[in-house]
Amino acid sequence: MNNSHVSPGSFTGTSPVWLKEPDDVNDLMPHLWSQTAEKRDGDLYVGGLSIPELVANVNTPAFILDEDDFRSRARAFKEAFAPADVYYAGKSFLCTEVARWIDQEGLCLDVCSDGELTVALRAGFDPERIGYHGNNKTAMELRRAIIAGVGRIIVDSFDEIERIGAITAETGTPARVMIRVTAGVEAHTHEFIATAHEDQKFGFSISSGDAFGAARRILEHPGIDLRGLHSHIGSQIFDTAGFEVAARRVLALHAKIAHELGHVMPETDLGGGFGIAYTSQDDPKPPVELAAGMREIVTQECRGLGIEEPHLSIEPGRAIVGPSMCTVYTVGTVKQVALDGGHTRTYVSVDGGMSDNIRTALYDADYSATLASRTSDAAPVVARIVGKHCESGDIVVKDEFLPSDIRPGDLVAVPATGAYGRSMASNYNHALRPPVVAVKDGVARTLVRRETVEDLLTTDLG
Structure with a gap:
């Protein structure tokens, strides 16, 4: 039946329990x-x-x-996490003007395709402040990123290590990389599970030893500068509990690489995935609380391991543009x-x-x-x-x-x-x-x- 007016009695009785009838249906939350x-x-x-x-x-x-809201959220993350680097995750939404806003607000930019890199460079974004993700970067894409001077490439496979090594040897242009690791943590919304969540296409497993093996392989290539480890544990995360488990495992590997391979990496990236409010059931924390929690986690873990704190970076996308x-x-x-x-x-x-x-x-x-x-x-x-x-x-x-x-x-x-x-x-x-x-x-x-x-x-x- 096609109606231009719906009777007030058409509540189905099947709506979610969190959906409460508003006092005034015209009001915004x-x-x-x-x-x-x-x-x-x-x-x-x-x-x-x-x-x-x-x-x-x-x-x-x-x-x-x-625009004001976007810029305000970008600034809030930059100021809350300083001196850490904040990489805006371009995959959430990117166009030339938004790349310029990110640049103007002093954030870095994360891209995960040649198309996103093209948009960033078109906007005049400094390639030194661009990170490049992706689990299947082609030799052509890697060559372009390296020649353009991208600040860091997030390495995702042994095949990619060999591609980068060959390109740096051929061109004489060094490449700065981080290793994407899977820490066995999957976090979504209010819950996290610290078990074997490593059956995925991204990264090197810490528990299997692949991540350590990737570091060893990278250090065999004189043209590759290993900057640190990168971890991403999920999305729509509302607290820092999952980050605590991930940071413990990532920083333990960081220390092991320094001790056994003699290479001290200056950086660590704990990824993004910070949640936002889509409905009345969502209650995300402000950046200042997230920053304080993550900073405390990193400090405690490094103190326990007896290592110097690496320079931290994070990658919010949804939490800024959403x-x-x-x-x-x-x-x-x-x-x-x-x-x-x-x-x-x-x-x-x-x-x-x-x-x-x-x-x-x-x-x-x-x-x-x-x-x-x-x-x-x-x-x-x-x-x-x-x-x-x-x-x-x-x-x-x-x-x-x-x-x-x-x-x-x-x-x-x-x-x-x-x-x-x-x-x-x-x-x-x-x-x-x-x-x-x-x-x-x-x-x-x-x-x-x-x-x-x-x-x-x-x-x-x-």
């Missing part, structure tokens, strides 16, 4: 949104701009990036679907979906949402926001309270979509990937334009 986001007479404003007025010009769906961006959609259809037990589920279909946010389908991720274009006096109803793609799993927001008079033509906005939204967007069903529009002080700038049909046809040689 501030900790889910960028710092300048607010409601005025029902309209969502970001960066001093009315989102309904903005999307009237750029259309929907659209990613709206709050809350700084929201996605705005236009509602196309609203329907109620009968369920067992006399319940109904309210489906709100929008003009985007899994082509601009694959995380719900891929990771069963949770998101929030708000009506962005008017005030409603209607009672709240639990709704499911879905996309327009030909997949039953094309869900944007699994459960959220929206006004029961939600109707076609309304705008809904989903917060915290800056990380792995546009960067993982696709052309599924030949969808056109949305633009990224930066807002600041009442001014909007398109950083990444919307794709056109001509863009799709450019590579279609039929």
Whole structure:
């Protein structure tokens, strides 16, 4: 049944226990949104701009990036972790202008493909402050990175060590590297498990001895400068417990390499994965608390091992760009679907979906949402926001309270979509990937334009 008005009684009884009915369905939950986001007479404003007025010009769906919020979060990490180096994880979202913002705020940049490196160099980013990840870097990619003067390459396999060694010998250009290690720790959200989580494609196992063997192999190549060890334990992490176990194992290997191979590495990278608030159930710690916890962990472990503390670096991505961006959609259809037990589920279909946010389908991720274009006096109803793609799993927001008079033509906005939204967007069903529009002080700038049909046809040689 296709409805323009949903009855207030359509609560399904199947929504998650953490989802609480709001006192006012028009209000924002501030900790889910960028710092300048607010409601005025029902309209969502970001960066001093009315989102309904903005999307009237750029259309929907659209990613709206709050520049002040992005810069503020970048600075917060840099200041909290100083003198450690903060590498922004470009895989979360990267474009030329964002690379410039990162540069201007004094952060380093982590890339994991030749394309991301190209964007960074196009932005004028100092290659000395770029780190290069990846489990299958080709000889061509490595050659380009080494010749460009990339500050560190995160080595991920014995094959890669030999490729780098051959390139440095041939070109006479040295390469600085870190070894990606698996510490047997997997951390997600509020839990971590310190067991054998080494069945993965990334890195060298510490427990098997491969990581130590990689260090030995690297030191056999005079053109490779072994700078340190790199560990990444997971994502959407809200405390430092997992880092404690990982740091203990990584620093023990650090000490072993110094003692048995006679090579003192000056650096250690404990990765990223710091969590953000996607819904009311999430409660991430601020950078200053994360920094204090991680600094204490490293200090204690080094003291216990009797070694000098290496220079620390971390790699936040989601924690910087995630809350700084929201996605705005236009509602196309609203329907109620009968369920067992006399319940109904309210489906709100929008003009985007899994082509601009694959995380719900891929990771069963949770998101929030708000009506962005008017005030409603209607009672709240639990709704499911879905996309327009030909997949039953094309869900944007699994459960959220929206006004029961939600109707076609309304705008809904989903917060915290800056990380792995546009960067993982696709052309599924030949969808056109949305633009990224930066807002600041009442001014909007398109950083990444919307794709056109001509863009799709450019590579279609039929």
